[in-house]
Amino acid sequence: MKCPHCEKEIPGSPCPECDSENPLDAGYCMRCGASLAQTVDEFTGDEEEFDLADRVLCPDGTCTGIIVDGKCTECGRTEKEAQEE
Numbered sequence: 001m002k003c004p005h006c007e008k009e010i011p012g013s014p015c016p017e018c019d020s021e022n023p024l025d026a027g028y029c030m031r032c033g034a035s036l037a038q039t040v041d042e043f044t045g046d047e048e049e050f051d052l053a054d055r056v057l058c059p060d061g062t063c064t065g066i067i068v069d070g071k072c073t074e075c076g077r078t079e080k081e082a083q084e085e
Helices: 041-044 080-083
Strands: 011-015 022-023
Touching: none
Parallel strands: none
Antiparallel strands: 011 022
16 A cells, blocks of 8 residues: 555555555554454453444544544544644
8 A cells, every 4th residue: 555645655454344455553444444453342441342333533534543531542632632633
């Protein structure tokens, strides 16, 4: 996969759900939102099934993370910090 800004080749791996290419360190698929490397349980500590309809997406607009305990699981910023940029 290539960087959309500099065209440099970025190591990637396919999503197990939709087969689209994602950066190796991505936690969620940029196309369908499926978990790639980590489970939501690692972030929330919940053993229950995670409902994708109830997730709060990072308001950054370019980040693929979700807000858990007030912070984004990908970029680590709070919801307010992500909205300000």
